[in-house]
Amino acid sequence: xxxxxxxxxxxxxxxxxxxxxxxxxxxxxxxxxxxxxxxxxxxxxxxxxxxxxxxxxxxxxxxxxxxxxxxxxxxxxxxxxxxxxxxxxxxxxxxxxxxxxxxxxxxxxxxxxxxxxxxxxxxxxxxxxxxxxxxxxxxxxxxx
Amino acid sequence: xxxxxxxxxxxxxxxxxxxxxxxxxxxxxxxxxxxxxxxxxxxxxxxxxxxxxxxxxxxxxxxxxxxxxxxxxxxxxxxxxxxxxxxxxxxxxxxxxxxxxxxxxxxxxxxxxxxxxxxxxxxxxxxxxxxxxxxxxxxxxxxx
DNA sequence: TCATTTACCTAGTGTGTCAATATGAATTAT
DNA sequence: ATAATTCATATTGACACACTAGGTAAATGA
Numbered sequence: 001x002x003x004x005x006x007x008x009x010x011x012x013x014x015x016x017x018x019x020x021x022x023x024x025x026x027x028x029x030x031x032x033x034x035x036x037x038x039x040x041x042x043x044x045x046x047x048x049x050x051x052x053x054x055x056x057x058x059x060x061x062x063x064x065x066x067x068x069x070x071x072x073x074x075x076x077x078x079x080x081x082x083x084x085x086x087x088x089x090x091x092x093x094x095x096x097x098x099x100x101x102x103x104x105x106x107x108x109x110x111x112x113x114x115x116x117x118x119x120x121x122x123x124x125x126x127x128x129x130x131x132x133x134x135x136x137x138x139x140x141x142x143x144x
Numbered sequence: 145x146x147x148x149x150x151x152x153x154x155x156x157x158x159x160x161x162x163x164x165x166x167x168x169x170x171x172x173x174x175x176x177x178x179x180x181x182x183x184x185x186x187x188x189x190x191x192x193x194x195x196x197x198x199x200x201x202x203x204x205x206x207x208x209x210x211x212x213x214x215x216x217x218x219x220x221x222x223x224x225x226x227x228x229x230x231x232x233x234x235x236x237x238x239x240x241x242x243x244x245x246x247x248x249x250x251x252x253x254x255x256x257x258x259x260x261x262x263x264x265x266x267x268x269x270x271x272x273x274x275x276x277x278x279x280x281x282x283x284x285x286x287x288x
Numbered sequence: 289t290c291a292t293t294t295a296c297c298t299a300g301t302g303t304g305t306c307a308a309t310a311t312g313a314a315t316t317a318t
Numbered sequence: 319a320t321a322a323t324t325c326a327t328a329t330t331g332a333c334a335c336a337c338t339a340g341g342t343a344a345a346t347g348a
Binding site: 148149184188202203204205206207 | 334335336337338339343344345346347
């Protein structure tokens with residue numbers, strides 16, 4: 001019942017690009033330094049974000065990554081799902097799965113459905129823009 | 145971000161004991177048959193529930209397991225936490241952990257805290273009694 | 289007393305995921 | 319041409335997951 005490092009790093013990575021990429025694309029090396037995450041690991045994560053169409057990439061010197069949409073268009077849930085896969089708490093709630101044979105009589109399913117709603121309620125409520133605002137509120141003493 | 149089989153089975157196991165154990169203790173063999181879970185695996189799960197003081201055991205013929213308290217005294221969260229460990233979505237929210245060095249400047253932490261609250265809000269809201277009632281509402285056509 | 293039924297305990301096993309590293313190729317600005 | 323960057327794939331070690339196996343201990347009752 002944990003968010004993996006991939007998910008957590010992806011969020012920090014996206015936030016880092018949002019904050020530092022308003023004029024030039026952000027190279028992974030810079031993010032890696034700011035966030036204390038290895039470039040190599042970030043490469044894996046960003047490749048998933050590129051595939052998912054969340055960021056675009058520019059190769060070569062002066063290259064890097066850029067958000068495709070406005071920060072307010074990215075919910076936390078979108079980012080997490082892209083790198084972690086679905087966030088549903090049990091497999092039988094997965095999209096495209098028609099559930100187990102006990103479905104009808106399964107009272108615990110009711111719990112899992114509510115849990116799923118609760119999780120979605122949080123991760124789909126906040127966007128990158130919210131995170132940026134919170135970051136600003138904290139002042140410039142702290143670099144994210 | 146998944147509830148493991150241990151957690152899901154533990155819930156079904158506790159519910160099975162709650163429903164079938166009002167007069168006699170419930171042997172694992174019976175639960176295993178009703179729930180289609182191996183006795184061996186249930187043994188592991190129940191041992192954790194015994195250690196946690198959620199159920200008591202009686203050995204020998206006519207033995208089995210009994211709830212120690214009323215069904216309404218067991219939240220879903222208590223049961224899940226006993227067999228799964230903490231349900232917090234990120235390690236830095238774990239009890240007794242003083243958090244990572246980025247704590248202060250970590251805006252994502254705010255998300256994780258809300259997520260934690262949301263999860264707790266669901267699993268600590270419902271009890272075994274609720275599950276029993278739902279089960280009854282479904283009629284006797286279905287055996288849990 | 290002895291067989292049977294139950295709980296209890298410890299270890300093992302195959303599979304997969306997590307959290308990275310490593311190596312190298314392709315692209316592009318200067 | 320060189321350096322900076324992204325892109326692609328493989329590998330690694332540790333650990334967790336989902337079980338299974340084998341045996342011990344206690345209680346019952348015939």
